[in-house]
Amino acid sequence: MEKHPESRGIDLAPQIKNETVIDLVQQVEKAIGDRSQWENKQRVFYERRFGIRGEKNFPWPGSSNINIPLIDKTIRRQKPLYVSAVFGVNPVLSIETLGEAAPERARRIENFYDWLIRYKMDHCRETQIHSIDHFLTYGQSYIKAVWDHQTERKTRTLDLSFLPEDVDRSEVTDEDFIQLAPQMGLDLKNKEDRIAFESVLKQFRDGKEFLKVSLQVVKQNAPAWHFVDSRDIVVPFDSSDDIDNLPWIAHRMFLTPAEIRTRGIQGMYDSEVAQKVAKESKTSEIASRDTSYVNTSRTAREGISSTSSSGSHIEVYEIYFYHDINGDGLEEKCVMTISAKGNEVLRLIEYPYEHGEWPFTRFVYEITEPRWYAPRGIPELLHDLNAEINAQHNAKLDRMTIQNALTFKVREGSVRNPSQLRFRPGGYIPVRRMDDVQPITHQVMDYSFEAEERTLKAYAEEYVGIQDFGISNVNQKVERRTAAEVQEISRMSQMQGALDIQIFQESMRRLHRQTLFLWGQYGDMSVMVNIDGREPVMFNRWDLYSDFDLIPTGRLDNMDSRARSQKALADMQVASSPNFSPFINSYELVRDYFENSDYRSSRRFLRAPGVMEEDAASEQLTEIQFMQTMKQVSPVDQGDAHQIHMEVLQQAIQANMEDQELVLLLTGHIGLHMSMLGDNSVVEQLQQQGAEVQQQGTRIYMTFPEQGPMAQGPPQEGPPQEAPPQEEPQPEGEVMA
Known part of the structure; x- marks a missing residue:
């Protein structure tokens, strides 16, 4: 079976002591405990977004308890902006070559990368959408850029039923049969493929009509983006926001036993340890983690019932850290994967990626303090405003309920069994006196609730940089806004949105760079891609080895x-x-x-420029044949590619210098092209020799009289000879001077 490229990493297990491994695991677990309050806050923000509310008994049980989806609405309105910043522009990247690099190389990289993330990398768009939704909700999210190498077993069948029955298979030599190997997808240089070929050859010798071969083929071999929940990234609680300067960073993963076994077979993990860890098919620790605060809210919203023993995933820590491997005093980057339950080391290798950055890209909604957990998401920003809007709206509904469901005051003893009293249309109430039952009147409900709600919503919209012109602005005057005021409000909103997009694209720049460098390390040496609809172009991996800078092209003004x-x-x-x-x-x-x-x-x-030039040259050759046959100047259109036509005409004149009649016609045709470009010198000389020029629409025509300059050859340099005045009527159209 073909191994994963990361399986070639240097094994560091002999160089790193067990005490170092245990200390790293303890630091990770301590960091998880230190941020328990932060994780609990994430549950609150999750519930705020999706409107998960507890029971309400004030002012009475069953009173209004709805949630205005302000937070979810804001997230849904902002999410398309970020997605369009990546996938809504072409190309995704703008490459600027440095030094003496050719500009054509930059164009090849741009188009290759577009092809890579749009067609080659699986689930690239879905991963980005998950990440955007997550950092809008929780303030930060992560995408992990790794090399994805997947294989799968396929069975192929070669049908030999077309062979005549009298064919003697014993006469077919092994060398003859080897020619069928490429048709079956077999590479005889590979050990497993040679074994499969021998199996097929045996089936052929046994006289079978259908030859079956089982192959382990490559399913995917390209960079991949994996969305990582912010709660699954663990760092020291007092870390700064620079991801590459962290002393260590851990990725808490939950893998199925099958995934662990597969990685052991592919060589990513130690095969024996992977088999041992895979036996832990269930874990009781997943539900007891602090992450379960959010998981409980998720399962409640989705309507899923789960218990701590129903999980089938194994918790694994993938820790990226620094360690002095060779004792030279300089720390090298290392990566260790270890099971959280049994502390079984699945792999401990030198960091395999040559780009030198940790494989995580951090996306934040805002940049405030240089601390890891400082960024806030939209639910945290709008928490108080949303709570107040809900309170105002529910109070308004309760007030409307009181107004619609009348309350009566009843004179004591005037009505029998007042607890059984029911009011319905067409009914009656037996009373002793007419004033025994009277409704309690309330003041007429005013509209201060709605005005306050609009004010709070307008504050919320402005706070996050979204303008909803269906909501009154907090600074709105009584009179209508002018066009200048509307433009200024929109401009201020766009300035805030532009800054948010710049923060996002700076993170995308890191992710794009890592993706390109992963291809430069593990990708195919050459790839045939289609660029701009032209002929397929060969992209070579060496294009990535020269200096260049990359800039994401998506901005607020071009999405x-x-x-x-x-x-x-x-x-x-x-x-x-x-x-x-x-x-x-x-x-x-x-x-x-x-x-x-x-x-x-x-x-x-x-049509690309090269194709257009070929078409223009072919069109001019057709016109030359027309002039040679019909003995008249072919007209010129304003939309012709004049320079290309003139080059072809010059070559035709040089090739036909002996045919003075054709040379004159070609010269006249060149003159018409020159006049379209603003140079009338040749046309004026030919007009002095009797040529007539007229324009109809976008075309210019030239005619020569039947007797005259046709036998004189092309115009010579020097003062032109005046032609006798023509008595024939001028043709219709505009005559050029």
Whole structure:
């Protein structure tokens, strides 16, 4: 079986003492205990978001106890912004080469990375959405970038029923049969494939028509992003927010026995220890951890019943730490995986990834203090406001209930069995006097509740940087806002949103860099990818070995495709000015507009510059054949690629210098192209020799009289000869001077 690339890591078990291992585990468990109050707060924020509330008995049992989903609404409105910042722009990365690197290499890396995360890496988008939702809720989340190497066993069948019955299989030599190996997906350089080939060969010798071969094939071999819950990342409680300067960082994982066995077979874990740990098919510690505070709320919301003994996962610590391996006084990066229950070391190796960073990327919703647990999520930011809005709204509903369900005062002794008194339409109440039963009147309900709710909601919207213009602004005047006021409010909101996106993209920059370097370490040496709808281009892994810088392209102002299209259209209008046209790459300008309008459609109907040049040259050759056959100048359209046409015409003139008649026609055709570019010198010389030029729409035509300059050849340098005036009527159209 093919081993995982990480199985080649250097085993450090002999160099590290057991005391060091035990000390690391104790530090991890102490850090988990130190943050128990923090984990309990996460449960509160989870319940606040999803509206999980306890029973309410005030002012009476069964009174209004609903939750206004302000927090969940805010998270749902912000989440698309962050997702679009990654997957809503093309390309995802902007590569800037450093030094003397070629710009073409940067373009190859950009398009290769787009292909990698959109098509090659499994569940990449789902992982990012989970992470975004998590840090919006809890203030921070993590994505772990690792190399994902998966294999699976497949059985393939080779049908030989087409062979005639009189074929003597004994005459087929082993060398002849080897030619079928590639069709069965067998690599005879591999030991397991050679064994499978011998099995197939035996089936062939035995006369079987269907040859079956069982192969262990690679299912996935690419970088992978794994979402990590913030409660499963453990660091010293007093750590700073710099992830690469931590003394150690632990990932608390819960693996199934099958996953542990598979990693042992792949060589990631010690196979014997993995088999031993996998026998711990159930663990009673998962539910007793502080994490169960949130898990209990989750299962209650989902309607799931679980007990501490129903788990089938084994708790494992993956600890990344520094240790002096060779005694030179310098600490190297190491990684240890150990079972939490039995302290069985599954692996202890030198850190395998060459990019030199811990494999975790930390995403935070805000940057305040340089402390690990300082970031706050939206539930914590809006906790008090949401609680007050709920209280105001429930009080309003209770007041409406009191207003609708009337309370009566009854004169004592005037009604028999007053506890059995029921009010219904069409009924009657026996009384002694007409004033024995009277309703208790309340003051008319005012609308101060609704005004207070709107004020609190507006504060909440402004606090997190979202403007809802359906809610009154806290600073709103009585009169309507002007357009300038609306734009200023929107601008201030966008400034806060732009900062939030910058914080997010700085973390994404680290994640993108690690992903590219993982491919540079373990990926295929060369990959054929399709770039911009052109011919497939070979991307080589060596492109990643030169210096370059990467910048995530998603910003607040370019995530909306409609806004990008409008901006590109405005750029095209500005570039259409003659003052700018010499400095503009027209194809890139048009491509920018259509890609922002509809990226997939643009690949279908946009022609790359190379294809356009070939089409223009082919079109000009067709026009030359037309002029040679019809003995007249072919018209020129304003949208022609004039420079390309003129180059082809120059070559045709040099190749046909002996045919003076054709040279004259070609010269006239060049003159028309030059006039489209603003140079009328050739056209004016030909007009002086009798040529007539007229424009119809976007096309220009040139005709020569039947008798005249046709036999004189192309115009010569020097003062032109005046042609006798023509008495024929001028053709319809505009005549160029």
